[in-house]
Amino acid sequence: MTNIAPDKSGRARSKRPPTIHDVAAHAGVSRGTVSRVLQGGRNVSPAAQEAVNAAIRKLDYVVNRAARSLVTQRAGSIAFVLSETQDVFFEDPNFTTLLRSCTAALADHDIPLVLITAGTEAERRRISPYLSAHHVDGVLLFSSHRGNPLIEHLQRAAVPFVCCGKPLGRHGAVSYVAADDREGARTMVRYLFESGRKRIATIAGPQDTPGGLERLLGYREMLAEHGVRFAKRMVAIGDYSRASGEACMRQLLTQVPDLDAVFVASDLMADGAMSAIERAGLRIPADIAVGGFDDSPVATALDPQLTTIRQPWDRISETMVRQLLAQIEGEGSATVILPTELVVRAST
Amino acid sequence: MTNIAPDKSGRARSKRPPTIHDVAAHAGVSRGTVSRVLQGGRNVSPAAQEAVNAAIRKLDYVVNRAARSLVTQRAGSIAFVLSETQDVFFEDPNFTTLLRSCTAALADHDIPLVLITAGTEAERRRISPYLSAHHVDGVLLFSSHRGNPLIEHLQRAAVPFVCCGKPLGRHGAVSYVAADDREGARTMVRYLFESGRKRIATIAGPQDTPGGLERLLGYREMLAEHGVRFAKRMVAIGDYSRASGEACMRQLLTQVPDLDAVFVASDLMADGAMSAIERAGLRIPADIAVGGFDDSPVATALDPQLTTIRQPWDRISETMVRQLLAQIEGEGSATVILPTELVVRAST
DNA sequence: CTGAAAGCGCTTACAG
């Protein structure tokens, strides 16, 4: 009887939690049997099963994860690794969306999520041993810029991982889940053409990120399909920040005074672009139609509300988690591309 | 020799990590000695110390946390528990700021942060056993609305925790860290008076949150100190969302057509309020001065940029972490109030 | 200052 009862105040006093041993004693079986029902009840008689479950409920038993980890050699947790400059990523509403849906997806599997940031080289050095030591069973990796050394590190350490978005650069077989950026861009630009727009400019994302690259490609493809010649002055490259969207739009307005539509590679940049357009005394969508990308919370906060391409964040997260879990079980890598969806609002 | 060398491709093949045993053998000492240097090197000769450290480096040894946890009865990790309706909290930029600075503060102590959301009753039920089972050593609790059952739960389970902001409702001694909401509000309203404003309205936060309550109180106090009678029609209550700020402002504009300033209890609501003001054809700050609260990223994205009260997020996070760590070491509870700062920009 | 040994709470072949 190692348990200490709560004292009169009702406050538990260093009451140490029941172990598998207590449960076994209570149920009148061996610890091995208790462990078996904990694992799902294979090879356990219904009677024993029942007795053990009753004891578990009675004692409020919950397994000690450290002890389990020690023998199974599994951490039982998964890391959400954010390998971006912190400022950029934390201000990006997409990050929040992703974090939320990954948390939910992991909670469904009863797996704790360990949040790790690794924006700087120093941080990466610090977390490397943690990751290599298998303190987590796998990692959900968020890192959009080309050539993140973390990828190679994880590969060497044989830590299962899944990237969000295609990792740029030369790597072996790497699992990733991404939205269909190019097709999303094509859809938006096609829609702008079909709405009667003729001179469609674009604000692209950084060209060392898959979204920056692919969405620009989609834009060019759709121009070609409509027999429109691609012109450099119709393109400005931002960094996904609101401020860069505003600056890019000013630049485009100067270079192409008569443009009548702009496809912006992120909602946040579209927000900035809209400010620039309004400040130039032009109306949206009467003078210029604006199409975004993401369908982030800002899209509906804008005035007029933003027509955009919805990224399937929930599906992306769920799929990443599923893929990672499969990989932990020994399955090979895979890449999954998920479709996007055009959401028409008032800005076009 | 249980280690399997990397194969020719350089890819580690199920190489199992070195243990304390390997280190001991390598250094020619006992496992106990290795453990002692791991704990800081008390009672270890310099020579042994040296040999062990060399072996650790040589073998790339990193401690197995599960094994350590099992014997120390410490999880070695801390939970960041978000007990708000998810939508509200994830869209709140303050949350992101807090999460970032807590991650950084914990990283400084080399403690992994486990992210847990508990917005719904069902979620709370699910995480309770996890928390009570001491799968984390303590929790940083984010929950602003009155009467969160999680607080009592943590108290009963004797899990150390520190709240962000004063928890409303009857509780025993609870540790929390908060900004000085009332003083911040007083500072803003005083500043508005001193800028020559006469009819100052306010958009307050939810009245079952400390920020909602205290900032309104500060407003009232400062009115009284300036001999201005408090009038109900000068107050609107929002829910911290952008949309509510806009609605509240419309309401105030109707109720008090001649107001010349408004103190808004959050930057996000101030964003909405500014939209409403502009839509009413009024100018900021010429016709109406707008003061916010938080100094969140939106403050500088607005046009004009927002005058606001800066919350000391970094200090709040650091202090919460320090307090929690102290509590885990057995120290008693404490409450810490941190000063805010007026940041004057273009909206006043 | 150091080593031998017990023990943390589980899981998992291995017999039966």
Place this chain on the structure above:
DNA sequence: CTGAAAGCGCTTACAG
């Protein structure tokens, strides 16, 4: 289907 037993990798009194 079940129990006895070994063992996961550490820490920590306890002797010396």
